[in-house]
Amino acid sequence: MMTFTLWDILRNLLLAARWTVVLSLVSFIGGGLLGMALLYLRIGKARAGRMFVLGYVELFQGTPLLMQLFLAFFGLGLFGIDVPAWLAAGLALILWTAAFLVEIWRGCVESVARGQWEASASLGMGYVQQMRYVILPQAVRVAVPPTVGFSVQVVKGTALTSIIGFVELSKAGTVVTNATFEPFTVYGLVALIYFALCWPLSKSSQILERKLNVAHRNH
Amino acid sequence: MTYRFDYSWIAEYWPVVLKGLVTTVELTLIGTLFGVALGIACAWTRSLGPRWLRPPVVAYVELIRNTPFLIQLFFIFFGLPSLGVQMTEFQAAVLAMVINLGAYSGEIIRAGIEATPRGQFEAGASLAMTRFETFRHVVLIPALQRIWPALSSQIVIVMLGSAVVSQIAAEDITFAANFIQSRTFRAFESYFLTTGLYLLLALALRQALRGVGKMLFPRRAAR
Amino acid sequence: MSLIAITEVKKRFGDVEVLKGINLDVERGEVVAIIGKSGSGKSTLLRCVNGLEMIDDGSIMVAGAQLINDDLHLKALRLKVGMIFQQFNLFPHLSAGRNVMLSQMVVKKTPAGEAEAMARRMLERVGLGHKFDAYPDQLSGGQQQRVAIARALSMQPMALLCDEITSALDPELVNEVLAVVKELAADGMTLMMVTHEMRFAREVCDRVVFMHQGRVHEIGPPEEVFGNPRTPELRQFLGAQLVV
Ligand SMILES: Nc1ncnc2c1ncn2[C@@H]1O[C@H](COP(=O)(O)OP(=O)(O)OP(=O)(O)O)[C@@H](O)[C@H]1O
Ligand SMILES: [Mg+2]
Numbered sequence: 001m002m003t004f005t006l007w008d009i010l011r012n013l014l015l016a017a018r019w020t021v022v023l024s025l026v027s028f029i030g031g032g033l034l035g036m037a038l039l040y041l042r043i044g045k046a047r048a049g050r051m052f053v054l055g056y057v058e059l060f061q062g063t064p065l066l067m068q069l070f071l072a073f074f075g076l077g078l079f080g081i082d083v084p085a086w087l088a089a090g091l092a093l094i095l096w097t098a099a100f101l102v103e104i105w106r107g108c109v110e111s112v113a114r115g116q117w118e119a120s121a122s123l124g125m126g127y128v129q130q131m132r133y134v135i136l137p138q139a140v141r142v143a144v145p146p147t148v149g150f151s152v153q154v155v156k157g158t159a160l161t162s163i164i165g166f167v168e169l170s171k172a173g174t175v176v177t178n179a180t181f182e183p184f185t186v187y188g189l190v191a192l193i194y195f196a197l198c199w200p201l202s203k204s205s206q207i208l209e210r211k212l213n214v215a216h217r218n219h
Numbered sequence: 220m221t222y223r224f225d226y227s228w229i230a231e232y233w234p235v236v237l238k239g240l241v242t243t244v245e246l247t248l249i250g251t252l253f254g255v256a257l258g259i260a261c262a263w264t265r266s267l268g269p270r271w272l273r274p275p276v277v278a279y280v281e282l283i284r285n286t287p288f289l290i291q292l293f294f295i296f297f298g299l300p301s302l303g304v305q306m307t308e309f310q311a312a313v314l315a316m317v318i319n320l321g322a323y324s325g326e327i328i329r330a331g332i333e334a335t336p337r338g339q340f341e342a343g344a345s346l347a348m349t350r351f352e353t354f355r356h357v358v359l360i361p362a363l364q365r366i367w368p369a370l371s372s373q374i375v376i377v378m379l380g381s382a383v384v385s386q387i388a389a390e391d392i393t394f395a396a397n398f399i400q401s402r403t404f405r406a407f408e409s410y411f412l413t414t415g416l417y418l419l420l421a422l423a424l425r426q427a428l429r430g431v432g433k434m435l436f437p438r439r440a441a442r
Numbered sequence: 443m444s445l446i447a448i449t450e451v452k453k454r455f456g457d458v459e460v461l462k463g464i465n466l467d468v469e470r471g472e473v474v475a476i477i478g479k480s481g482s483g484k485s486t487l488l489r490c491v492n493g494l495e496m497i498d499d500g501s502i503m504v505a506g507a508q509l510i511n512d513d514l515h516l517k518a519l520r521l522k523v524g525m526i527f528q529q530f531n532l533f534p535h536l537s538a539g540r541n542v543m544l545s546q547m548v549v550k551k552t553p554a555g556e557a558e559a560m561a562r563r564m565l566e567r568v569g570l571g572h573k574f575d576a577y578p579d580q581l582s583g584g585q586q587q588r589v590a591i592a593r594a595l596s597m598q599p600m601a602l603l604c605d606e607i608t609s610a611l612d613p614e615l616v617n618e619v620l621a622v623v624k625e626l627a628a629d630g631m632t633l634m635m636v637t638h639e640m641r642f643a644r645e646v647c648d649r650v651v652f653m654h655q656g657r658v659h660e661i662g663p664p665e666e667v668f669g670n671p672r673t674p675e676l677r678q679f680l681g682a683q684l685v686v
């Protein structure tokens with residue numbers, strides 16, 4: 001039987017963690033783009049668009065991410081293609097991320113004071129101009145901290161893709177555990193690596209939030 | 220595309236689904252009760268408790284909030300036995316949920332406590348109540364009321380997150396779905412159905428939490 | 443011996459000395475008004491007597507209970523002396539009756555039945571017997587302040603501290619609260635009250651304390667303090683109040 005040093009374990013985990021990072025980036029960027037499109041509908045004038053996004057959010061925030069992964073995996077399979085795990089993982093995570101980001105961002109747009117709408121309207125701006133020049137620039141400032149904060153959820157969310165067979169950090173943890181029979185050490189290390197990825201994001205979100213609050217108080 | 224949906228297996232397997240549903244509900248109830256209790260303890264420690272207790276609580280909260288629930292679950296179920304702690308799948312699942320919700324709800328409740336007007340503490344003190352008595356009888360309920368919507372959302376998130384306990388073979392809804400698909404090879408249908416179940420459960424849970432809120436907080440929030 | 447003995451009390455916030463050696467004795471049954479400019483330290487003094495602030499020097503005794511910074515001594519002190527706040531500070535999640543019952547049950551371990559009977563008596567005393575089940579947000583400011591008085595009375599303190607208890611009230615609600623205080627005074631309750639109601643102070647109080655820059659600047663019976671102010675500071679202060 002082979003023996004593994006701590007370094008062997010760590011090296012294997014770190015190699016797999018690259019895929020956690022890649023998948024997180026893809027999901028976050030993809031989810032962000034889709035989220036923007038949904039936001040456009042959500043705060044738009046068309047009732048049908050708003051209802052659609054409402055239902056979309058309800059669906060993706062009201063069901064487990066794990067189920068969404070299963071459905072993406074087996075649902076894509078219905079089309080007769082042999083679905084690679086990364087595809088199902090990326091798709092499900094993008095859809096899921098978008099559902100949360102659109103709600104976060106909508107809150108930010110709505111947090112822009114009523115007076116701003118009225119003031120810009122009184123200057124003769126139309127809806128699109130109001131959005132473009134007055135509301136969105138203010139909303140974006142407010143949106144940065146919670147968006148960064150949500151990226152932590154995305155990183156953690158990628159752990160579930162191990163269950164449909166995507167080989168990232170969590171999956172590597174299971175594989176290495178099965179080879180070493182040292183679950184305490186291995187899962188401890190896996191947790192620490194996730195922590196090293198997530199904690200800087202959490203902290204910067206907090207710091208950004210504090211800065212924003214201070215800036216607002218000085219107004 | 221010629222795929223035909225087949226739900227004929229329901230007749231045979233509905234008891235499995237029902238059992239999974241009961242387990243998920245049990246997990247959520249116990250996890251919420253103890254998780255929120257732990258959260259209250261953490262929130263108290265961080266905002267009012269003894270200073271020396273604060274760093275360990277901060278470390279706990281940060282560690283849990285920055286690692287995936289799945290890994291917490293694996294660490295508890297696979298890792299802890301090597302220290303001599305043996306648990307059933309259900310116990311491990313409950314413990315993981317309590318620890319997870321404890322950290323999140325702790326932060327949420329702390330915000331509620333810290334929004335308490337100073338006058339409430341002073342009124343309690345002037346009536347000869349200790350700091351802890353004031354917290355327990357004066358501060359806590361309005362603090363929970365302030366953050367009840369956020370706390371409710373978090374409880375729903377934890378309920379949905381509990382789907383992964385199937386990975387340590389705790390027999391929840393997802394476990395039932397896995398079981399059925401392995402027997403019937405009707406993967407999409409069984410996950411589709413159970414996803415719907417989760418959706419209903421989330422709606423029901425939100426409704427129930429609203430009801431609990433009405434019961435706990437008969438008056439609207441203070442100015 | 444005096445009921446409240448304040449001796450050489452000094453209190454600093456950071457570098458600022460807010461109380462610069464206060465001496466004041468209040469006899470049992472005495473009603474003392476404290477007046478003075480904003481920032482002169484009136485609230486700070488009252489809060490020290492209730493143990494809400496700690497003092498840096500000197501001593502405060504209330505009926506044998508000394509102000510010492512530990513739970514046991516603070517509790518003993520606060521059982522002797524209650525406090526009414528400018529902002530009422532009722533507990534929003536409890537009915538008026540429950541507000542009055544709570545501390546009896548928690549602190550004195552009074553059985554619920556007894557606490558309720560006491561609460562009803564005290565609410566009756568402030569003219570709110572019929573509001574036992576009303577919540578604070580269903581009461582006017584004046585009513586809330588009277589509940590706060592009933593709440594403090596239910597602990598059967600030997601003295602009450604009142605810090606501008608009518609300042610947050612609409613003018614038409616001031617009198618209902620002052621009437622309650624007047625009755626307490628007539629019943630022999632010992633009162634220390636910070637107030638801007640000069641006419642009330644003159645009518646009801648046995649002594650008036652004028653505080654200036656953290657010191658007791660003048661003290662005496664109301665006729666003397668209001669009628670014959672000796673220092674220019676007091677004269678200026680009274681002039682600004684547009685009274686007498
Ligand atoms: N917690 C505190 N920290 C720092 N400074 C304080 C604090 N509380 C009071 N002070 C300062 O102490 C001084 C006296 O305050 P105090 O509230 O006793 O005045 P006051 O006579 O009650 O005034 P007012 O009539 O405005 O109520 C003020 O300068 C105030 O700014
Ligand atoms: Mg004051």
